[in-house]
Amino acid sequence: MKEDDIVAAWSERVRTATAAQQPIRIRGGGTKDWYGQSLQGEVLDTRAHRGIIAYDPAELVITARAGTPLLEIEAALAEHDQMLAFEPPHFGPQATLGGCIAAGIAGPRRHSAGAARDFVLGAVVMNGQGQVLTFGGQVVKNVAGYDVSRLMAGSLGTLGLILELSVKVLPRPKAEATLKFDMNGTDAVRKLNEWGGRPLPITGSAWRHGTLAVRLGGAEAAVKSARTSLGGEVVDAVEAERFWAGLREQTDPFFAAIAPKSALWRLALPTITEPLQLPGAQLMEWGGAQRWWITDADAQTVRISAKQAGGHATIFRTGLGYDRGAGVFTPLPAPLMKIHRGLKAAFDPARIFNRGRLYSDF
Helix, strand or coil: CCHHHHHHHHHHHHHHHHHHCCCEEEECCCCCCCCCCCCCCEEEEHHHCCCEEEEEHHHCEEEEECCCEHHHHHHHHHCCCEECCCCCCCCCCCCEHHHHHHHCCCCCCHHHHCCHHHHEEEEEEECCCCCEEEEECCCCCCCCCCCHHHHHCCCCCCCCEEEEEEEECEECCCEEEEEEEECCHHHHHHHHHHHHCCCCCEEEEEEECCEEEEEEEECHHHHHHHHHHHCCEECCHHHHHHHHHHHHHCCCHHHHHCCCCCEEEEEECCCCCCCCCCCCEEEEEHHHCEEEEEECCCHHHHHHHHHHCCCEEEEEEECCCCCCCCCCCCCCCHHHHHHHHHHHHHHCCCCCECCCCCCCCC
């Protein structure tokens, strides 16, 4: 089926669902089905709408249909020594570009490069009336007014059906090195904040089990100078690649410790926050800004702990017996929720897209 025919068929399906107020579950490769609240509605599989539309390495922008496999995008970029700088996790070979942006999840490089939303330049989206809307564009300096295209990042498909995306890309570092240091969590937080205030080419950091790992990336001279300045033990390149991939894809042994009645929580905290003195395994990333915590504590305990530290907490994964009744995402303050509801009403007034995925009544 031709691309125009696919979009036309989807438009008819969306209009029919809106008229009947029947939910549609937007789904790419399904590698993140576990993320978020409930899954409702008949699946609309986006993978038929795939392919790279435009890619000019000199412009540092790639435009592709939402159903394009993430592996295909990254392979095209790798041919020109370029990359998706926010280092998105795949969680499976079927991951798509649309799912990557809709989930809005970034990997270890996020703290230095930015979040997924920071790289979205344009989007073509189908709203709840089956209309195709275009936002942004395919060049970096083209945004005027409210940047609607970036609303798609992290929306989990609740605002509309993403059809196409234009994403900024960056060159791969010319050199990389990973260093490791034996130190406790408190010292790791202090060191990371100290180093964060210096012009060091740090592109990733992680502390777990008494070891701090720091990844350097950039020009060869800069990486060499930083290695000399920081000290530590240099990690073998193959082992380092395996380690950072394990963090990104959550195949690292740390993430295998989720018991049936426990949950993996993602805490977003100020970087200066010292390790929380709470039961359960903890791992720190992003210079201390992201904390992973595996615990069987109830949601209220976790969220109060995060709030007292100046941040918030999200349920990322759970064991089969963990109760998600308190909500996966931290409840928003009333003014922010009012904005969210207004956007939802504008894009999807019948609430057919991924109903209940972000918030139970959304």
